[in-house]
Each structure stands twice: as C-alpha cells, then as structure tokens.
Amino acid sequence: MTATFFKYQGTGNDFVMIDNRTLFFPKEDNGLVAFLCHRRFGIGADGLILLENDESHDFRMVYYNADGREGSMCGNGGRCIVAFAKFLGIIERKAKFIAVDGPHTATVDGDIVSLKMQDVTEIKRKPSALYLNTGSPHHVQLVSKLSTFNVAKEGAKLRYGIYGEVGSNINFVEQESEDTFNVRTYERGVEDETLSCGTGVTAVALAMHELGKIKSNYAHINAVGGKLKIEFEFSEGSYGQIHLIGEAKQVFKGEITW
Ligand SMILES: N[C@@H](CCC[C@H](N)C(=O)O)C(=O)O
Numbered sequence: 152m153t154a155t156f157f158k159y160q161g162t163g164n165d166f167v168m169i170d171n172r173t174l175f176f177p178k179e180d181n182g183l184v185a186f187l188c189h190r191r192f193g194i195g196a197d198g199l200i201l202l203e204n205d206e207s208h209d210f211r212m213v214y215y216n217a218d219g220r221e222g223s224m225c226g227n228g229g230r231c232i233v234a235f236a237k238f239l240g241i242i243e244r245k246a247k248f249i250a251v252d253g254p255h256t257a258t259v260d261g262d263i264v265s266l267k268m269q270d271v272t273e274i275k276r277k278p279s280a281l282y283l284n285t286g287s288p289h290h291v292q293l294v295s296k297l298s299t300f301n302v303a304k305e306g307a308k309l310r311y312g313i314y315g316e317v318g319s320n321i322n323f324v325e326q327e328s329e330d331t332f333n334v335r336t337y338e339r340g341v342e343d344e345t346l347s348c349g350t351g352v353t354a355v356a357l358a359m360h361e362l363g364k365i366k367s368n369y370a371h372i373n374a375v376g377g378k379l380k381i382e383f384e385f386s387e388g389s390y391g392q393i394h395l396i397g398e399a400k401q402v403f404k405g406e407i408t409w
Pocket of ligand 1: 221222224225228288319320338339340347348349351
C-alpha cells in the first residue's frame with residue numbers, strides 16, 4: 152500500500168501526520184506505526200498522529216508513540232494537528248477537537264497554536280519530585296547543571312524504577328529567571344530524550360507554581376527544541392484555563408509504501 156503522509160514539528164517534537172478521514176489506515180498494526188516512526192528504516196518521528204472525522208467536533212486526534220503503541224495525550228502533537236487541520240481546510244482560526252483525554256479547543260495565529268489543556272486537580276509531592284497528569288503522566292524534578300545532565304540515563308532509571316510497567320514521562324527542570332524555566336524531558340514511548348514535550352512543559356509550569364517558584368499565572372519554557380508559553384488560572388487548589396502556546400510547522404509531505 153502507498154500512503155501520503157505529512158511531517159510536522161512543534162518545538163522539535165516531530166510527528167508523522169496522516170489524514171485518515173477515509174479510515175484507510177490499519178490502526179491496530181502497531182508494528183507498522185513503529186516502522187513509520189523509525190529514524191533509519193522509516194520516515195522518522197517521535198510519534199504518529201491520525202486525523203479522523205468526529206460527529207460533534209471538527210476532528211478526532213489519534214496519537215501513537217514512536218514505539219507503535221497508542222499513547223496518552225500529546226500536547227505538541229495536539230498543536231501540530233491543529234495546524235494540519237488548518238492546512239487541510241477543516242478549520243480556520245479556531246478548532247474544537249477530541250483526543251484520548253477528552254475535548255480540546257485551540258486557536259491558530261500564523262505558526263503559533265494555542266491549545267487548551269484539561270484542568271489539573273491533583274499534584275502529588277514525592278521526596279524529590281512532583282507527579283501530575285496533564286493528559287499524560289509526568290514526573291517533574293528540579294536539577295542543577297541541566298545542560299550537562301544525563302537525561303536519557305536518569306530518565307530511564309526513574310521511568311522504569313519508580314513508575315513500573317505503566318511508566319511516566321520524566322522532566323528535569325532548572326529555573327532560568329523569575330518566570331522562565333529550562334526543561335529537558337525523557338519521553339515514555341519514545342524511551343529517550345525528545346527535544347520538547349508539550350504535556351511535560353505544562354506539568355513543569357504547574358509544578359513550579361505549586362512549589363511557589365512562580366508568582367504569575369504563566370511560565371516561559373525553554374525546551375531544547377524551542378520556546379513555549381504556558382498560561383493558567385489557579386483557584387481552590389485546581390488549575391484551569393491551561394493553555395500551551397508555541398510554534399507548530401509543516402516540514403514536508405511524502406509518500407511511503409509498506
Ligand atoms: N510528546 C508529547 C507527550 C506524548 C505522550 C507520552 N509520550 C506518553 O504517552 O506518555 C507531548 O508533547 O505532550
């Protein structure tokens with residue numbers, strides 16, 4: 152079979168994007184997804200995303216990690232699929248779509264996509280980290296000398312050591328200034344460091360607010376692959392109106408045969 156695909160990136164988190172409105176894609180074939188994401192034998196990506204029709208939303212997002220398994224919510228992927236929906240003419244400046252963690256809204260302004268995330272009602276404190284779910288599970292840990300920190304090794308240790316079979320994404324953070332943080336993430340399902348993780352930097356912003364490290368209702372994040380902004384409201388122990396904001400770009404279009 153020969154299929155048309157698109158490649159998108161959001162602050163360096165890259166995705167194979169497929170228009171599956173005709174439902175041609177064999178969704179149960181995890182080996183095929185892993186092959187398409189493979190950086191030497193396939194197209195190469197941190198994940199694969201299918202755009203499908205949905206009765207009560209503009210579209211449906213189906214997200215797979217690079218290991219071929221369906222993942223939990225992907226924030227950067229969510230921003231990229233909104234840019235893809237605009238490219239396909241499904242939306243103009245506003246989107247309402249459904250993903251694995253529920254409905255999302257988004258706005259597009261040029262290459263900048265602002266994606267509304269689910270509310271977060273619980274942040275767990277661990278001895279040297281915080282743990283929360285922003286659509287995907289995230290461990291958030293402050294470290295020093297982030298630029299030379301061994302994210303792949305330490306991330307794998309925590310991902311398998313603390314969180315067992317289900318696992319978690321692991322974010323290492325360093326405060327840069329009053330409202331700015333540098334973040335590097337080990338991603339579950341990619342099983343390596345990626346250049347950016349949208350649900351991860353969202354988790355970092357909320358965790359830093361929880362620790363009193365930010366007084367504002369926003370945070371700027373320097374991921375390895377680019378800059379993101381997170382805005383939120385905090386009331387009665389809960390975070391709402393959470394927006395993940397940053398660039399999402401189409402990189403190329405191609406055809407692949409399997
Ligand atoms: N890259 C993603 C996170 C994707 C989810 C994750 N790898 C998982 O299934 O745990 C993002 O931008 O949020």
